[in-house]
Amino acid sequence: MTDRTAPAAHAIAPMLAARWSPRSYEDRAVPDAALAQVLEAARWAASCINEQPWNFLVARKAKEPEAHARLLACLSVNNQGWAVRAPVLMLGVARTAFASNGNANRHAGYDLGQATANLAAQAAALGLQAHQMAGFDAAKAREAFAIPEGFDPMTAITLGYPGPASALPEALAAREAAPRARKPIGEFTHLGAWGALGSPA
Numbered sequence: 001m002t003d004r005t006a007p008a009a010h011a012i013a014p015m016l017a018a019r020w021s022p023r024s025y026e027d028r029a030v031p032d033a034a035l036a037q038v039l040e041a042a043r044w045a046a047s048c049i050n051e052q053p054w055n056f057l058v059a060r061k062a063k064e065p066e067a068h069a070r071l072l073a074c075l076s077v078n079n080q081g082w083a084v085r086a087p088v089l090m091l092g093v094a095r096t097a098f099a100s101n102g103n104a105n106r107h108a109g110y111d112l113g114q115a116t117a118n119l120a121a122q123a124a125a126l127g128l129q130a131h132q133m134a135g136f137d138a139a140k141a142r143e144a145f146a147i148p149e150g151f152d153p154m155t156a157i158t159l160g161y162p163g164p165a166s167a168l169p170e171a172l173a174a175r176e177a178a179p180r181a182r183k184p185i186g187e188f189t190h191l192g193a194w195g196a197l198g199s200p201a
């Protein structure tokens, strides 16, 4: 299995360091108990006034093959090329208004993102990996799954056990082997004043 552990500059929780976005997946189903664990992790995310606006449409290749194919068909052609091997496809959908008063929830996408981050970290802790995708046709997904107005399909997600990069076409295999890179803390942390960029340590 490809080791893509983050070369963190400061120690971080192991599951966060272990998380990455693979394109190669083993031909091996995700046990339902593990799938429930990653959704449970999503469940415990924080959200604005505990609205929990996230929804995950889940298509298991082994159990919902028709839904898996339908969701796959909503992905961009590039994403379809590798996501076809993922044993689980998901669609992250945000409820866009607060249930209590119908007002627009401008943090719905933020909260769906937090739940998905939890899901991805929990997946990594279990030896699984998730890969989020903006490259999908949201209108097509809405139609394909009869998602009502007021719910916004925001991300597609693959989930499975990461496989060898060698199973991918050359161009994708190279991306899988590229060094993992991030901006340093000091490029996004403003200490006490906007523009006072720096790292606390």
Ligand SMILES: Cc1cc2nc3c(=O)[nH]c(=O)nc-3n(C[C@H](O)[C@H](O)[C@H](O)COP(=O)(O)O)c2cc1C
Pocket: 019, 020, 021, 022, 079, 131, 132, 133, 134, 135, 136, 155, 180
């Ligand atoms: C909202 C979002 C959309 C993304 N869309 C795509 C996508 O359409 N196709 C793809 O191959 N990767 C996609 N990615 C994966 C990112 O490219 C990846 O997270 C980033 O390069 C960092 O790599 P890492 O997740 O392995 O740390 C997306 C990630 C996020 C969070």
